[in-house]
Amino acid sequence: MKQDIFQERHEPEWQALEQWLKQRTRPRVQERSRDAEGVFGDLEFPGAYRRVCQHLALAQRRGYSVVLIDRLQDLVHRGHLVLYRPRSPRLQAVVQFFGAEFPRLVRSQWRAMWLSAALMFLPMLTIMALLQYRPELVHSIMPAEQIAKLEAMYDPADSDARLGRESGSDVQMFGVYIMNNISIGFRTFASGLIFCVGSIFSLVFNGVFFGAAFGHLIAIGYGEPLWRFVVGHSAPELLAIVISGGAGMQLGFALIAPGRRSRGRALVEAGILGAKLVFGVFVLLLFAAFVEAFWSSIGWMPNLVKLGVGAALWLAILLWLWRGGRGAAHAG
Amino acid sequence: METPEGIALRLRAAGALPRACAWAIDFAIRLAVVWICAIVLALLGSAGMGLYLIVLFCVFWVYPVLFEVLRDGQTLGKRALGLRVVNANGTPVGWVASVVRNLMRTVDMLPLMYGFGLVASLADTHSRRFGDMVAGTLVIHVENPHGHSSAPQVPAVPTPIPLPAAEQAAIVAFAERARLLTPERQQELANLLPQLTQARGAVAVQRLLGLANSFLGRR
Numbered sequence: 001m002k003q004d005i006f007q008e009r010h011e012p013e014w015q016a017l018e019q020w021l022k023q024r025t026r027p028r029v030q031e032r033s034r035d036a037e038g039v040f041g042d043l044e045f046p047g048a049y050r051r052v053c054q055h056l057a058l059a060q061r062r063g064y065s066v067v068l069i070d071r072l073q074d075l076v077h078r079g080h081l082v083l084y085r086p087r088s089p090r091l092q093a094v095v096q097f098f099g100a101e102f103p104r105l106v107r108s109q110w111r112a113m114w115l116s117a118a119l120m121f122l123p124m125l126t127i128m129a130l131l132q133y134r135p136e137l138v139h140s141i142m143p144a145e146q147i148a149k150l151e152a153m154y155d156p157a158d159s160d161a162r163l164g165r166e167s168g169s170d171v172q173m174f175g176v177y178i179m180n181n182i183s184i185g186f187r188t189f190a191s192g193l194i195f196c197v198g199s200i201f202s203l204v205f206n207g208v209f210f211g212a213a214f215g216h217l218i219a220i221g222y223g224e225p226l227w228r229f230v231v232g233h234s235a236p237e238l239l240a241i242v243i244s245g246g247a248g249m250q251l252g253f254a255l256i257a258p259g260r261r262s263r264g265r266a267l268v269e270a271g272i273l274g275a276k277l278v279f280g281v282f283v284l285l286l287f288a289a290f291v292e293a294f295w296s297s298i299g300w301m302p303n304l305v306k307l308g309v310g311a312a313l314w315l316a317i318l319l320w321l322w323r324g325g326r327g328a329a330h331a332g
Numbered sequence: 333m334e335t336p337e338g339i340a341l342r343l344r345a346a347g348a349l350p351r352a353c354a355w356a357i358d359f360a361i362r363l364a365v366v367w368i369c370a371i372v373l374a375l376l377g378s379a380g381m382g383l384y385l386i387v388l389f390c391v392f393w394v395y396p397v398l399f400e401v402l403r404d405g406q407t408l409g410k411r412a413l414g415l416r417v418v419n420a421n422g423t424p425v426g427w428v429a430s431v432v433r434n435l436m437r438t439v440d441m442l443p444l445m446y447g448f449g450l451v452a453s454l455a456d457t458h459s460r461r462f463g464d465m466v467a468g469t470l471v472i473h474v475e476n477p478h479g480h481s482s483a484p485q486v487p488a489v490p491t492p493i494p495l496p497a498a499e500q501a502a503i504v505a506f507a508e509r510a511r512l513l514t515p516e517r518q519q520e521l522a523n524l525l526p527q528l529t530q531a532r533g534a535v536a537v538q539r540l541l542g543l544a545n546s547f548l549g550r551r
Contacts, residue, residue, distance in 0.1 A: 053337040060340075063496050065547045066504055077341055077422070081404065086426030172378040175385030186393065190438035193462060198439075251466070264465060271432040271466035278431065 003064045010055055014075060016040060017048050021078050049079040102280040103324030105273060106243060109250050116203055116245035120238070123207035124214075131215030138219075141212040150213055154222045154229065170293045177289035181237065185244045185281045189274055192248020195256055199248030206241060228303065231310030233292040235317050240284035247277035284317075341422055344473040345458040348450055350413050351471055355446075357409030362391045393434070400430040406474075414474045429467040436463030484510060489542030492528065500547045507544030510537075 020040060040048065056072040106113060131138055138147060184202070191198020217226045251270045258266035295309070334340050369387045373380035399407040405417035405425050417425050417433070425433075440449030440461045449461035458470055484507065495503075510518055515534070522529060522536035528543070529536040 050337055053335070053339045056339055060497060063494055063500065066497065066501050067548050069497060073342065076335075076339055077343075080335055080341065080422055081418070081424050084423035086401075086424060169378045169382065172382035172385075175382030175389075179385040179389045182389065183393070186435055187438050190435045193436060193439045193466065194442075267466050268468040271436075271468070272428055275428045275432045275435070275467075278435065 003068065006064065007068065013048065013051060017052055017075060017079065020045060021082060024082055046083060049083055052076055052079065098280065098283065100325030103321050105276055106321050109246055112250040112253065113242065113246040116249055117242045119200055119203040119245065120207040120242055123204050124211035127208055127211030128215035131212065131219050135219040138212055138216040141208065147216065150217060151222065154217055154225045156222060156225050170297065174289055174293035177292050181289055182282060182285045185240055185285050186278065188241060189244040189248040189278050192251045193255065196249045196252030199245045199252065203245040228306050229296050231307055232296040232313065233288045234310065235314040236284045236288035236291065239317055240281045240288060243277055244281040247274040250274065335422065343418070343422055343470060346415050346471045346473050347459050348453045350415060354409035354413040354415055357412050358407050361408055362395060366391055396434045397430045400425055401427055415471050416474050417469055417471055420468045420470055425469055429469050433463040433467035433469050436466050484541055486538060486541045486545055488546035489539055490546055491543055503540060504544045504547055507541050510541065
């Protein structure tokens with residue numbers, strides 16, 4: 001068939017598809033649904049798209065002009081983007097993810113998770129214990145002004161003031177915690193790509209820092225206000241950092257030992273898994289920041305309530321990670 | 333890249349330079365947003381400070397993901413440069429892939445000024461940075477780089493023998509570049525195709541330009 005006849009015969013179809021695509025890809029949702037009706041219904045789009053695919057294949061095979069092929073290529077690519085776009089997230093899928101899929105993912109990476117927990121909690125506990133016998137060692141871990149700041153924050157003498165901070169309102173601290181803690185969580189994950197080194201460094205560094213701060217404050221007798229402050233948000237925060245470290249390390253493992261997959265393939269799979277874990281880490285850290293800013297700092301609450309809530313959170317989150325999604329049908 | 337419909341789609345991967353330009357535009361926009369928010373929120377005292385940090389967090393981490401997923405793979409900078417993020421199979425990026433590629437900026441930024449990302453994108457055949465490799469995404473050019481407009485307008489000549497697409501493209505490319513070549517060089521090139529032009533010298537050049545015009549669908 002001559003190109004002219006081919007073009008003449010199919011021109012209306014191409015124009016209709018072009019029109020439909022133009023209207024379907026408008027930014028506003030209301031405009032889309034209203035305008036697209038005029039050309040053809042959404043249900044007819046896959047058929048129209050496939051016909052243009054066939055036209056493109058014919059045009060390429062028959063050696064029609066470059067311009068025509070380019071035009072059809074463009075049309076097909078735009079159609080491809082619309083036909084294969086990701087589904088918009090639905091509430092049910094979100095509930096399903098946090099109720100079942102996330103805990104399952106964490107358990108499926110149990111090696112990385114335990115390793116990550118060990119890398120953070122072992123240095124933390126070791127240094128805490130060490131500082132009870134050799135309190136002067138804290139000066140070789142933290143600079144003097146940071147120690148002074150910590151002491152000021154948890155001084156039991158001014159216990160009527162807010163706990164765990166020098167100044168600043170709840171909202172301000174909420175912002176600080178979001179910016180700092182969530183960024184730390186994200187970086188702990190992402191830097192695992194460099195052969196796990198970044199995640200390991202971040203975990204050990206945080207473990208040493210927490211250990212030094214806690215150990216020092218307990219050693220000088222500021223233990224009570226410290227526990228009253230940290231117990232509430234400790235569970236979501238520490239567990240989130242452990243999970244992001246684990247997610248980062250499984251990414252590093254995929255690069256070091258991809259197994260029977262190619263390195264690229266292993267990385268992509270580990271990246272998808274890691275991103276899902278990071279969604280959970282994000283929510284946990286957001287929750288932790290909220291608790292830390294608006295609950296942990298309340299000074300007048302009796303110890304029993306503070307410790308009870310803290311313990312309940314630890315229990316609830318661990319139970320969620322341990323049992324969540326068990327028994328439900330595996331979605332693959 | 334082949335689609336499920338059995339069509340070979342050509343995606344033109346974008347190199348490091350346009351991507352750096354797009355990033356610079358995004359950076360300027362983000363800086364402006366942060367700056368304006370800082371001025372407004374400074375009036376609200378310490379609560380404003382907290383809100384400011386939340387805005388900072390959103391601009392830093394959430395902005396690229398939100399735009400890439402909701403605006404067909406284009407942040408404002410990428411839109412200005414005509415770039416788009418797609419999955420390796422040409423489909424639009426989803427939440428997971430976009431989150432991965434933007435979190436991995438942490439690694440690409442190392443040791444400074446996207447050093448790792450630059451090295452990776454220069455070494456990779458599809459000029460992907462590490463984030464793109466892990467997320468399985470590509471940054472592509474949306475528009476055809478040259479609209480075939482630069483070919484000189486001459487009366488079209490029908491082709492004596494049907495030519496495959498690659499050869500047509502070569503002749504069109506010759507017509508587009510004709511202005512940059514000396515007349516002698518044009519004739520020298522045109523003389524290489526005696527069967528097609530059935531002439532020599534300036535006439536052959538005119539024939540080739542005419543052929544190019546007919547391939548371009550001009551009359």
